[in-house]
Amino acid sequence: MSYTNSLVTCAFPYSNGSIHLGHLLEHIQADIWVRYKRMRGQKVIFICADDAHGTAIMIQSKKENITPEQLIHRTLIEHKNDFLNFNVIHDNYYSTHTTENLFFVKKIFSTLQKKNFLKKKNIYQYYDIKENIFLPDRFIKGTCPYCHTKQQYGDNCENCSSIYTATDLIDPKSILSNTKPLLKKTEHLFFDLPQLETFLKNWIYSGVLQSSVLNKIKEWFITGLKPWNISRDQPYFGFNIPNFPNKYFYVWMDAPIGYISTFKNFCHYNKDINFEDFWKIDSPHQLFHFIGKDIIYFHSLFWPAILEAADLRKPTGIFAHGYLTINQKKISKSKGPMILAKDWIKYLDSDSLRYYYASRLSSKVEDIEMNLETFHEKINADIVNKIVNLASRSAYFINVYFKGYLSKELTDIHLYKILISSSRKIESFFENRDFSLVVSEIIKMSNIANQYVNTEAPWNIFNLKNDISKNRVQNICSLSINLFKIIITCLKPIMPDLAQKSEEFLNISLKWEDIVHPLLNHKIALFKKLYSRINKNQVHFLLKTCTLK
Known part of the structure; x- marks a missing residue:
């Protein structure tokens, strides 16, 4: 299709x-x-x-x-x-x-009614007599009935991922009044989820889910699907249910x-x-x-x-x-640590966070650990020292001695093709959302490119009065900048700000289909700083602003 x-x-x-x-x-x-x-x-x-x-x-x-x-x-x-x-x-x-x-x-509610997917049922639900309100699942905490982890919400356990109802909790308490809620009878509408069990069993095997998710879903089928409560009692902020007074x-x-x-x-x-x-x-x-x-x-x-x-x-x-953890703790409004987007952007740039996340994200359902003590070290080592430095030290010679023009040919086609081959791997990694592999391959490419420049060492062979020497330096630096172009094109979805500055420097728009086409006899712009090194104090000031529990 x-x-x-x-x-x-x-x-x-x-x-x-x-x-x-x-x-x-x-x-x-x-x-x-x-x-x-x-x-x-x-x-x-x-x-x-x-x-x-x-x-x-x-x-x-x-x-x-x-x-x-x-x-x-x-x-x-x-x-x-x-x-x-x-x-x-x-x-x-x-x-x-x-x-x-x-x-x-x-509209959907009406369809479910007509097809007999909805049933009324009297149930007992927790009620906070001090606040005079029926308690939603997220306003009740207690001990998980399965793994016995304390301080879990009334609908699922963050530790063992079990699904349950609030009445299953051990020692429940209202988070509004910190009192033990009472069970009170009330009528609710339920969606008949078990009626669609055959469909769901076929659907989950259609390739739509990750393997670990599929395994978890199969566990829920073993315990049995239950009708789903789709209504809530007033007071509540939401949409009223038609012909069901005081229900939302x-x-x-x-x-x-x-x-x-x-x-x-x-x-x-x-x-x-x-x-x-x-x-x-x-x-x-x-x-x-x-x-x-x-x-x-x-x-x-x-x-x-x-x-x-x-x-x-x-x-x-x-x-x-998976969850984001900072210093091994799950990020949470109630339990900490908590760093807000608006606080981050006061002290650090957006590209650095995007790159850090990408370096740890895979197609698997895995928690992402963020170590703020070493965050700046990774960004500086990868982005400044390896990627941006590749462009800056080559751009100096091209800008100063060759009026910004790259050479008319590539002197090492084999090296160029090695990075092209790497970009093909990256295509597959991007498609499968294996961003950590994308970053890993980009760093490999950067290491190869920097190794080439270090070996050729244009700063050692440059002689303004020797045309052969000058041509060789132009060729080395031109190839280096072309390798940078491949790398930054692969990095563009991850670091859009860096990519935009690089486009201005390269005097082109970075397109994936142009990776295979080198810049020959092409004029680049005067090199300006593409990315600033992160100082550890920036992270320190961020942490002082935020409440880390």
Whole structure:
């Protein structure tokens, strides 16, 4: 099948807090992939939105003495700016609290009703008598009933990844009042997930999931699929459920549907894109979700089941990543450590974070450890000492003695072809999201190129009065700059700011298809600093600003 377009999404950041380094891990991962795809001539639409509903937003707005609408509007502007500061460029960044999302939530809800996928059921749910509120899963903490890890939320365990209900927790407590909640009877709507078990079992084996995710999903089938509660009691900030008084759609019902409504909003401003063509059940286009491993259950079971029941297309691929840890601790708003995007950008550049993440990201669901003590050392060693230095020391001779012109031929075609061969490996690594292998190969290329310059040592053989010597130096430096061009082209999806400065220096636009074409008899610009060395104090000041627990 020939695909004409791809739709790429990230999980929606919640509207009650700022963007932190954990959010950026996922969005940078997706943005790198999207940039590479576009460099290869593929049509990709990259969307995201704020997850703007839930009890947490209602409570946060109450604390600030503003309306939920005011809170989510302010946060939306902040989130957009934060992502742009890190060169994460979404084609549309929207919100789940919109007329479009309400329309599609109601439409899908109506379809589920007509097809008998929804059932009413009386259940007992935890209630905080001090705050007079039914408690959402994330407002209850206790001991995991499976691995007995303490301080776990009421829906899943961050330690063993088990899925359970809040009533399964051992020694539950409300995080609002720090009191033991009471069980109170209430009626809710449930989506009949077990009715779609056969479909889901076939779907998860279709190649859409990573192998480790598939293994986890199989465990959930063994324990048995359960009906999914899609309603919440008032008080709540969200969409009212039609003909179900005082009940609201659960955030995990309307949030994934936000993928559809955000794309619909994008199509409103891009008339050449056919909305129906993307979401019909036999769509020729591709749909990819980048998510964290903590929401695998929702995206690999609940979401495709809703789409199947609503006669809509399913994802082509779901790409889960591990947690971000800093100094061996999972990044978390409640447990720490916490570094906000807006704080990072005060002291450090965006390219450095993008490169560091890329050097550790793979196609596997592995946690990413960030060592801030050695962060600056890696960036300086790789980017400044190896990559940028390759260009700067060769550019000096070309700019000063050859009026900026590169030589008319390459004197070592074999060396040039070695790096071309490496770029072919990198293509496969990018495609498979093995960015750490991309970075590793780029460093190998840089080492080869620098070894060549060190061996030839143009600074030792240059003689202004000797034409043979001058020609040889021009050839050495021209080849060095051409090798730099290959390297920086491969690095462009990862470090867009460095790539842009390099394009100005090389006096070209870096295109993937031009990797094989060397710059001959070409005039480069006067070399200007491409990247500044990171001082350890910059990291120190960042850590002083942020609260690291």
